[in-house]
Amino acid sequence: MSWTLSNLDRIGELTLNHVRLSIIPIIASFVLSIPLGWLANRNAVLRSIVITGGSLLFTIPSLPLFVILPLIIPTRVLDETNLVVALSIYGVAIMARSAADALASVAAPTLDASTAIGFSPAARFFRVELPLAGPVLLAGIRVVSVSTIALVSVGVIIGSANLGYLFQNGKQRGILEEVVVGILISLILALVFDLIIVGIGRLALPWNRDKPLRRRALAPTPLPHDSEAPVLTGASR
Amino acid sequence: MIEFRSVTKQFPDGTTAVQDFSFVLPSHQTTVLVGSSGCGKTTILRMINRMVEPTSGQVLIDDVDVAGQDKVKLRRSIGYVLQAAGLLPHRKVVDNVATVPMLNGVAKAEARAAALELLDLVGLDRSLAERYPRQLSGGQQQRVGVARALASDPNILLMDEPFGAVDPIVRADLQVELNRLQRELGKTIIFVTHDIEEAFTLADQVIIFKKGGVIAQAGTPAQILADPADDFVASFIGADKGRRDLFLQQREGDRGLTLVVDGDGRPVGVLEPGNAPSRPGATA
Numbered sequence: 461m462s463w464t465l466s467n468l469d470r471i472g473e474l475t476l477n478h479v480r481l482s483i484i485p486i487i488a489s490f491v492l493s494i495p496l497g498w499l500a501n502r503n504a505v506l507r508s509i510v511i512t513g514g515s516l517l518f519t520i521p522s523l524p525l526f527v528i529l530p531l532i533i534p535t536r537v538l539d540e541t542n543l544v545v546a547l548s549i550y551g552v553a554i555m556a557r558s559a560a561d562a563l564a565s566v567a568a569p570t571l572d573a574s575t576a577i578g579f580s581p582a583a584r585f586f587r588v589e590l591p592l593a594g595p596v597l598l599a600g601i602r603v604v605s606v607s608t609i610a611l612v613s614v615g616v617i618i619g620s621a622n623l624g625y626l627f628q629n630g631k632q633r634g635i636l637e638e639v640v641v642g643i644l645i646s647l648i649l650a651l652v653f654d655l656i657i658v659g660i661g662r663l664a665l666p667w668n669r670d671k672p673l674r675r676r677a678l679a680p681t682p683l684p685h686d687s688e689a690p691v692l693t694g695a696s697r
Numbered sequence: 698m699i700e701f702r703s704v705t706k707q708f709p710d711g712t713t714a715v716q717d718f719s720f721v722l723p724s725h726q727t728t729v730l731v732g733s734s735g736c737g738k739t740t741i742l743r744m745i746n747r748m749v750e751p752t753s754g755q756v757l758i759d760d761v762d763v764a765g766q767d768k769v770k771l772r773r774s775i776g777y778v779l780q781a782a783g784l785l786p787h788r789k790v791v792d793n794v795a796t797v798p799m800l801n802g803v804a805k806a807e808a809r810a811a812a813l814e815l816l817d818l819v820g821l822d823r824s825l826a827e828r829y830p831r832q833l834s835g836g837q838q839q840r841v842g843v844a845r846a847l848a849s850d851p852n853i854l855l856m857d858e859p860f861g862a863v864d865p866i867v868r869a870d871l872q873v874e875l876n877r878l879q880r881e882l883g884k885t886i887i888f889v890t891h892d893i894e895e896a897f898t899l900a901d902q903v904i905i906f907k908k909g910g911v912i913a914q915a916g917t918p919a920q921i922l923a924d925p926a927d928d929f930v931a932s933f934i935g936a937d938k939g940r941r942d943l944f945l946q947q948r949e950g951d952r953g954l955t956l957v958v959d960g961d962g963r964p965v966g967v968l969e970p971g972n973a974p975s976r977p978g979a980t981a
Binding site: 580 | 746748769772773777780781783784785786787788789796797800829846
């Protein structure tokens with residue numbers, strides 16, 4: 461405990477930086493994945509491009525990505541922007557597939573009915589498709605959140621000051637406590653982010669709340685599609 | 698008045714759903730299109746609000762070709778009720794009913810107030826207004842669907858097998874309610890079903906289809922029952938097996954009650970004095 465107590469300021473600073481570095485890629489991947497998901501549902505060719513492209517992006521090792529990025533975007537090698545962009549790319553890689561699945565999960569009869577009663581294509585997308593894709597989108601972004609918080613740590617290799625520093629420094633100096641503190645705070649951060657996202661989901665998707673469990677059959681008629689959001693399976697549906 | 702002028706619909710896969718269909722559907726009446734699945738009745742219905750575009754021919758509403766009208770505006774001006782209601786699962790009942798007026802730019806408070814009145818009209822308690830569709834029974838959802846279709850006060854109401862997914866008792870209820878509403882409102886209703894009993898219950902005019910949108914017979918329920926055009930119609934309405942011929946029978950021990958039996962001698966009911974419950978166009 462002595463190490464922790466004497467380094468509280470440093471730990472707080474690293475944690476805040478870790479949060480800051482995580483938030484932008486999470487939001488960016490959510491926003492960017494929606495047009496990609498929309499494209500993926502236009503036809504089979506676009507779908508395979510988006511899905512395969514996403515998987516390929518995710519296989520790029522992070523270190524080479526940090527090296528390549530400054531060649532593509534106007535940043536220096538040790539710039540934190542590289543980390544944010546790289547994490548956004550990984551986020552999109554996961555989230556594009558989720559978004560495609562989310563939009564595909566909206567029941568066709570509901571969309572047909574929306575068109576038939578006079579929604580224009582744009583109004584239908586934003587007021588019907590996107591809200592109804594919400595539960596699956598939410599499941600996807602929960603995966604992205606956890607994955608991003610874990611990946612931010614890798615940024616220490618390009619000099620980013622975040623919780624990853626505690627792993628690196630603790631290992632180099634043989635302070636086990638420092639490593640353990642880093643792991644614990646990362647876990648807590650991931651948990652807090654998850655709770656916040658679920659909370660936002662409850663506020664934004666009130667119709668999806670307290671949905672009766674499938675086998676209890678309390679609802680007189682089941683929803684046209686069932687989109688219970690299982691924890692951490694959004695990307696692999 | 699909705700007029701079909703030699704309308705043909707061929708789908709990209711080569712199937713011809715409707716072949717050279719011409720017909721005039723009169724205003725302020727209920728026309729029921731009936732036939733087995735794949736006969737093209739839904740395709741005909743959906744050509745009225747351009748959910749399906751005819752391959753050739755014209756569809757005219759009050760002498761105006763729908764092909765020249767803006768699709769979105771046209772659809773907002775026509776009420777549409779679908780099987781399983783087609784309600785938006787993420788909107789409360791009251792907002793579902795208010796959907797079309799809101800799309801037309803009516804203020805939210807005004808549209809919601811009007812929606813509550815429509816719930817009264819279709820016989821739904823206002824306490825259901827703040828619920829989500831999945832919290833309602835199938836029959837209640839259908840009533841919401843009808844209320845939504847009426848929300849912009851359209852002249853035309855398209856109903857695509859709206860009562861197909863509810864149980865027979867609720868369906869009978871909804872049919873009675875629709876007849877009551879139609880007495881009050883006098884809309885031009887085009888109703889699609891595969892259930893001939895439902896057709897006879899609701900229709901001023903019935904059109905029975907064979908495959909490919911070919912009219913087997915069109916007429917009032919009485920005309921069709923009294924004089925089926927051919928064997929197809931007779932078998933479709935069940936007249937070929939004598940099911941439609943009713944006889945009065947008095948049996949011993951019934952203390953003067955008169956039994957109504959069908960051609961096979963199966964009891965259908967008892968003869969009651971007085972008039973039948975009224976329906977649109979019925980004279981006592």
